[in-house]
Amino acid sequence: AQRVTQPEKLLSVFKGAPVELKCNYSYSGSPELFWYVQYSRQRLQLLLRHISRESIKGFTADLNKGETSFHLKKPFAQEEDSAMYYCALSAYNTDKLIFGTGTRLQVFP
Amino acid sequence: NAGVMQNPRHLVRRRGQEARLRCSPMKGHSHVYWYRQLPEEGLKFMVYLQKENIIDESGMPKERFSAEFPKEGPSILRIQQVVRGDSAAYFCASSPDRELFFGSGTQLSVL
Numbered sequence: 001a002q003r004v005t006q007p008e009k010l011l012s013v014f015k016g017a018p019v020e021l022k023c024n025y026s027y028s029g030s031p032e033l034f035w036y037v038q039y040s041r042q043r044l045q046l047l048l049r050h051i052s053r054e055s056i057k058g059f060t061a062d063l064n065k066g067e068t069s070f071h072l073k074k075p076f077a078q079e080e081d082s083a084m085y086y087c088a089l090s091a092y093n094t095d096k097l098i099f100g101t102g103t104r105l106q107v108f109p
Numbered sequence: 110n111a112g113v114m115q116n117p118r119h120l121v122r123r124r125g126q127e128a129r130l131r132c133s134p135m136k137g138h139s140h141v142y143w144y145r146q147l148p149e150e151g152l153k154f155m156v157y158l159q160k161e162n163i164i165d166e167s168g169m170p171k172e173r174f175s176a177e178f179p180k181e182g183p184s185i186l187r188i189q190q191v192v193r194g195d196s197a198a199y200f201c202a203s204s205p206d207r208e209l210f211f212g213s214g215t216q217l218s219v220l
Contacts (some may be wrong), residue, residue: 006151032207043112044200044211067112077118086151095140096165097209101151 002027004089005043013077014108021072021103023061023087031089033063033070034097036064038084047085056082077107111135113203114183115212123220128188128195130215134203140164141184142209143176146198158184165192 003026020052025031047087048056050063050070061072070087087100114133121127134141139159144152158178169176173191173215176211178184196219202209 004151034207036209043213045203046208049208094165095204095207096142096154096157098154099144101149101150 002031002089002091002098004087004098004100006085006087006103008103009101010104010106012106012108016076016078019072019074019077019081019105019107021085021105023070023072023089023100024090025068025087025089026071027068027091029087031091034063034088034090035059035061035070035072036086036088037097038086040083044086077105079107079109081105082107113212115199115201115215116143117215118213119216119218121218121220122123122191124192125190128191128217128219129216130186130188130199130201131183132186132201132203133163133183134201135210138203138205138210140204141178142202142204143186144186144200144202146200146214148197150217155186188217191217193219195219 003097005024033050037047040043059074061070063070084102084104085103090096090097111209116131141144141158143155146152156176157165173189175187198214200214201212
């Protein structure tokens with residue numbers, strides 16, 4: 001069964017500290033992985049996808065097939081990074097996204 | 110392009126009533142997805158539709174829930190005889206490919 005696990009409900013850091021939001025997935029094939037973000041009072045939006053291999057707002061995520069992980073990282077957190085972050089998986093050749101339960105990131109000044 | 114539009118933003122129903130949630134996808138998008146978010150839970154896939162077709166309804170409860178995406182007009186998620194457990198945020202998303210564009214959601218409260 002396809003499943004996405006985000007073990008942390010809440011992650012609190014101080015501004016300037018490194019951030020790692022964990023995401024593990026369960027899927028036997030070749031998945032496509034995404035990170036979505038929801039800032040306060042805004043709609044959910046795509047942050048990055050693993051096939052793009054790009055850095056968005058300083059965030060990066062590497063797909064580790066051996067560990068079935070897709071952790072989201074940023075070396076220096078900013079206050080404006082405070083938001084809900086959702087990891088999502090799309091199985092090969094489907095358009096359906098399976099979401100994790102989300103991690104709330106709080107960045108304190 | 111106004112983005113994915115959902116209405117109403119908030120819907121209050123008494124037990125046993127019907128709830129209708131509307132979603133207009135972004136211009137040019139012909140794929141619509143409905144997700145439900147219960148308190149303390151993530152987004153749960155419900156149904157995936159294209160114009161006049163249900164592609165995947167594996168996440169839809171077997172009873173009382175239905176969805177449509179007619180040739181003209183918005184996609185409708187319909188919940189008949191609502192119960193308290195249906196209280197949740199319902200999100201619609203549309204897509205030209207794998208990237209989903211989400212609406213602001215409809216918060217359904219069942220009294």
